Amino acid sequence: MSGRARPSADPPILIVEDRDSLRAMLRHALEAQGHTVVEARDQPEAEAALVATNPAVVLSDLRLTEGDGFGVLRAAKDHDPQLPVIVMTAFGSIQDAVAAMKEGALDFLAKPVDPDHLMLMVERALGQRRLATENMILKDELAQRRGAPHIVGDDAKLKQVSQSLHRAAATDTTVLLEGESGTGKELFARALHALSPRNDGPFVAINCAAIPETLLETELFGYEKGAFTGAGQRKPGKFELAHRGTLFLDEIGDLPLSLQPKILRALEEKRFERVGGTATLQVDVRVVAATNRNLKAAVAARQYREDLFFRLSVFPILIPPLRDRPGDIPMLARYFMEKFCRDLNKKPLALSPAAEEELCAYAWPGNVRELQNCIERAAILTEGETIHPRHLNLSFRGPTLAAPADEDGGPWSRIDLSGTLAEASRRTLLEVERRKIEQALTEAGGNHGRAAEILQIGYKTFTAKLREHRLE
Ligand SMILES: Nc1ncnc2c1ncn2[C@@H]1O[C@H](COP(=O)(O)OP(=O)(O)OP(=O)(O)O)[C@@H](O)[C@H]1O
Numbered sequence: 001m002s003g004r005a006r007p008s009a010d011p012p013i014l015i016v017e018d019r020d021s022l023r024a025m026l027r028h029a030l031e032a033q034g035h036t037v038v039e040a041r042d043q044p045e046a047e048a049a050l051v052a053t054n055p056a057v058v059l060s061d062l063r064l065t066e067g068d069g070f071g072v073l074r075a076a077k078d079h080d081p082q083l084p085v086i087v088m089t090a091f092g093s094i095q096d097a098v099a100a101m102k103e104g105a106l107d108f109l110a111k112p113v114d115p116d117h118l119m120l121m122v123e124r125a126l127g128q129r130r131l132a133t134e135n136m137i138l139k140d141e142l143a144q145r146r147g148a149p150h151i152v153g154d155d156a157k158l159k160q161v162s163q164s165l166h167r168a169a170a171t172d173t174t175v176l177l178e179g180e181s182g183t184g185k186e187l188f189a190r191a192l193h194a195l196s197p198r199n200d201g202p203f204v205a206i207n208c209a210a211i212p213e214t215l216l217e218t219e220l221f222g223y224e225k226g227a228f229t230g231a232g233q234r235k236p237g238k239f240e241l242a243h244r245g246t247l248f249l250d251e252i253g254d255l256p257l258s259l260q261p262k263i264l265r266a267l268e269e270k271r272f273e274r275v276g277g278t279a280t281l282q283v284d285v286r287v288v289a290a291t292n293r294n295l296k297a298a299v300a301a302r303q304y305r306e307d308l309f310f311r312l313s314v315f316p317i318l319i320p321p322l323r324d325r326p327g328d329i330p331m332l333a334r335y336f337m338e339k340f341c342r343d344l345n346k347k348p349l350a351l352s353p354a355a356e357e358e359l360c361a362y363a364w365p366g367n368v369r370e371l372q373n374c375i376e377r378a379a380i381l382t383e384g385e386t387i388h389p390r391h392l393n394l395s396f397r398g399p400t401l402a403a404p405a406d407e408d409g410g411p412w413s414r415i416d417l418s419g420t421l422a423e424a425s426r427r428t429l430l431e432v433e434r435r436k437i438e439q440a441l442t443e444a445g446g447n448h449g450r451a452a453e454i455l456q457i458g459y460k461t462f463t464a465k466l467r468e469h470r471l472e
């Protein structure tokens with residue numbers, strides 16, 4: 001074997017051929033196409049090259065001075081059963097070629113080798129190899145998705161949630177996950193699916209708040225070819241895609257009133273029509289819905305159909321905000337520290353007692369997601385081996401558990417900008433809204449009507465907001 005391979009990230013092609021002139025010809029042809037090549041003259045050299053270079057494709061003569069192509073083929077398959085091997089045979093020895101293919105060779109080339117034919121075959125072999133790799137990655141991902149996600153925390157309130165989750169998982173009941181933003185609703189929805197007998201089926205998620213009203217119906221129920229301008233061909237909706245699995249309707253509180261009757265029917269009868277279609281489809285789907293809005297309040301405000309609300313809340317599960325289970329904060333922080341250090345290829349970090357104290361004192365309006373973002377930033381910022389309070393940047397943030405927010409909201413530096421634009425904006429707006437409401441309530445001496453007047457909003461809107469912010 002000669003190790004003249006050019007440095008390249010791609011694995012090389014291994015040529016096994018005892019005749020120097022032919023080997024050189026093959027090498028030039030392949031290198032001209034940008035491939036990296038490793039050469040071997042006989043079976044022992046080929047076996048060593050297999051281990052040393054992990055080739056992507058093997059191109060081997062059947063007759064060699066030491067050993068033979070069949071031996072190379074077996075060694076290659078031994079090394080990696082997915083490794084494509086192309087054998088070269090002398091003109092007239094087609095039987096050998098057939099025998100090699102029976103033993104697992106991908107294809108054969110008759111000598112004298114036609115370079116164009118060789119290239120075609122090599123490209124095909126590389127393509128097959130890529131497919132096999134992708135397939136493996138997908139399978140891994142699938143296995144991971146099927147496995148229940150890791151839920152951290154051992155607060156009694158969270159344990160109760162977990163118990164309810166297990167109980168619901170065994171049934172086909174519709175489950176409603178309620179909780180503030182970032183409490184883990186999606187995580188629990190995935191866990192529910194993974195724990196259920198449907199875990200072999202798909203988990204299909206749709207965020208009802210993220211899709212414009214006009215598109216939501218086609219996303220949910222699909223459409224027929226020609227249903228509207230641009231509907232070039234039939235497209236299945238999420239209900240269909242989730243057949244025999246779980247459909248996760250995220251932010252169900254934002255479902256427009258116009259669509260609510262259709263969803264109700266789909267939930268009750270598991271039947272629907274595609275947009276522009278007449279055939280009624282029947283699916284076997286378990287629905288898990290999630291909301292960070294108080295649906296009851298939305299019903300009271302006539303923004304939500306009562307019948308749909310009842311249908312959705314057959315099995316409600318309330319995920320408590322992080323501030324109500326402060327004991328879980330250090331545990332979650334350490335879990336995220338480990339995770340990010342692994343992701344960032346950093347040595348494991350420790351948490352200083354002062355930092356832990358700060359984490360526990362903070363109110364986490366953005367819940368677990370905010371904590372996760374905070375730890376991620378700290379893990380990046382920490383140069384040493386320990387996370388200290390200065391890495392957490394919490395003293396600039398708003399409310400702490402010990403000392404609730406007062407009027408020194410002040411400069412921009414105090415605003416938590418972690419997370420995505422949407423997250424940061426929503427969190428900040430909610431925070432402003434809550435403070436404004438609290439201020440109005442104080443000013444009005446607790447009188448709801450007066451507070452609503454001060455804020456110049458309707459009484460109903462005001463009480464809905466009180467519930468939303470859990471200020472009742
Ligand atoms: N108990 C937990 N253990 C581990 N990770 C958690 C836990 N709770 C939440 N997380 C993580 O926190 C992040 C936010 O969770 P998730 O997206 O499920 O929240 P959500 O309630 O759906 O939020 P939103 O209402 O904003 O959509 C995710 O990365 C999730 O993996």
Ligand SMILES: [Mg+2]
Nearest residue numbers: 182185186250
């Ligand atoms: Mg979510």
